[in-house]
Amino acid sequence: MIEFRNVRCTVPSGQVLLDGLTLKIEPGETLALLGRSGSGKTTTLKLINRLREPASGEVLVDGKPVRDWDVIKLRRSLGYVIQEAGLFPHFSIARNVALVPTLEGWDPARIVARVKEMLELVGLDPAQFADRFPDQLSGGQRQRVGVARALAADPPVLLMDEPFGALDPITRGEIQQEFVALRDRLQKTVIFVTHDIREALLLGGKIALLEAGHLIAHGTPDEIRASSDLAVKKFLQ
């Protein structure tokens, strides 16, 4: 379980990125962090794996404040997918996927098997793709590898920062469908950032709507659609 307790986050210049955020994410839930750019949605995500630190308030993972976690251990238990995948260009696809298991000191045979399993999971033929390099793949393929890499060490939580933002509309539609299937199969806690209302409604089990650093709505897609709040209605149009 992940929990935000009255979290405020600022940058050194004093600008407030996020204020008074209180939010609970249940195990197995898929939460869409929805908002315009500058609304604080990416900040919210990065507070979980400590790429950002709160100015006040507390973020808890599994009931323990994140600042009490060993930061490396915390991050390795939270799969992380970013826009345009962030694959390492000097690593083959197999090595990219194998990264966290390698760091965790897995047995080499187990790593090979896991890489194969992960590539198959995201719909890439291991025989064809394992030895290629990121610059030989299309944007959609790279994004799938990014997901495979994040899932390789089997973390209970997956954090995704605009994972489909850089894809063309057709690829994006395809990969969103696959994501739904994957989500239902893996039963992981997934938190993803998006500015696309349709994507949030399609993929999110719950949606947290942020505006200028404040949480203005939190609920299931149906609850959000039915909201009578003016700001929410305005966003939905």
Added chain:
Amino acid sequence: MKTLHFFAEHRQEMLGLTGEHLLLVAIYTLIGAIAGIPLGVIAAHRPRFGKWILGFANVVQTIPSLALFGFLIPLPFIGGVGSRTALVALVLYALLPIVRNTATGITGVDPVMREAALGLGLTPRQMLWMVELPLARGIIFAGLRVATVVNVGVATIAAAVGAGGLGMYIFRGVSMVDNRLILAGAIPAALLALVLDFTLGQIESSLKNQRRSSFPLLSFFGVLCASVVIMLFPRSHVSTIVVGGKNFTEQLILGEILAQQIESHTALHVERRLNLAGSLIAHQALIAGEIDMYVEYVGTALQGVLKLPLITDPDAAAARVRSEYASRWGIEAGQSLGFENTFAVLVRGEDARRLHLGTITDAVSYTPKWTAGFGYEFMEREDGFPGLSRVYGLRFAAPPKVLDLTLTYRALAGKQVDLIAGNSTDGLIPALNLTQLADDRHYFPPYQAVTLVRGSTLAAHPEVRAALDALADKIAADEMRRMNAAVDLDHREPRDVAAQFLRASMRY
């Protein structure tokens, strides 16, 4: 054509020096990389500290290399003479391009890569080794390439402090005014720079391909390091005597004479460091044990090195030098080799014979009808013309003509002047048939040539003493002049001139 002929004749030696040069550059650039890459990493990770590191490296780069050697010589531990100073200087020059490129390469890593790496849970160390260094390797290598090429040039200047390499030819060529020698050093150095630049450029462009593994490159450097270590180690086991010398013709010949004398009378291996830039450097090298011996002149030792007041009596001066060197540094000053290199008052040989001139005093009665010609330095120095005219009461028909020192010899021979002050061992004296007038009032400081040898060397190898003692009083002034002339005027090799001298004079 003459140059090509020289190259063909010396190709073995040129190849050896080129190899030595390459080794010098390789070792020092490698050390520069070992120091510079971590500094570049620190500079990238701590920008505030990095500004200081880069500033320092920048300042070092603007110091001319000879000046840098000058700064380093008096410093303890890192300074001194020989390969150590060269090491520090070359490493310092290698530093800037390597540090700057490492820092640029690492700060230039795409922030997305950094975020992905952090988010996946890489530790800072894993980030450095798995992401930052591999992604920056092309730029880091470009820095190494620049450092290597720069150091091919700097290493030639390192010969001035006795580090060896192709600079030996260049310095010797400059001091002997022999273009063939300069080219024999400069052309291979330039070719070496071009070849290294091209080869490293090829490696660099292959590194731009991110897919290629760094492994071949790293193993290449590993092999390089290992071979350098292997090449450096066995040398310390051979019993070697290092003969030093200052960088002018006479010293080259004398150094060769010492070296060949030891080679032919002992079983020791002799190394030559005959291009040390001046007395100070030669002296530092001697007390540091970088060289075992060199030839010095009593007056220079007394006033220049020991900083003691002038002693005009030659025997008293030599005795003082002997006792001071022994007590201060445990260095033995041997007997005179038989000649002085001092100021020489010269007249035309025909005048000397006609007027029966043997000493300066003999000439005093004739000089009011003569014109004198002196170099700038001799006119200015208190121990030059002003004192000379006072001590001997010399008067001339007109104020002395002031001209370049080398031109005074020609002016005397061409009868434009009648008396000059030159160097007593100059090869032009016999070549132009000039006569030196004896300094009968001992106005000029005594400058007998003596061999300075480390006491510890003589204790370890008594046979060296025997070999050197055999040289005492063997080289007369006119012999030295003839040998200088053979090198300066006939362009013969100091090595051959020395060998010929030893063959001829050591038979007795």
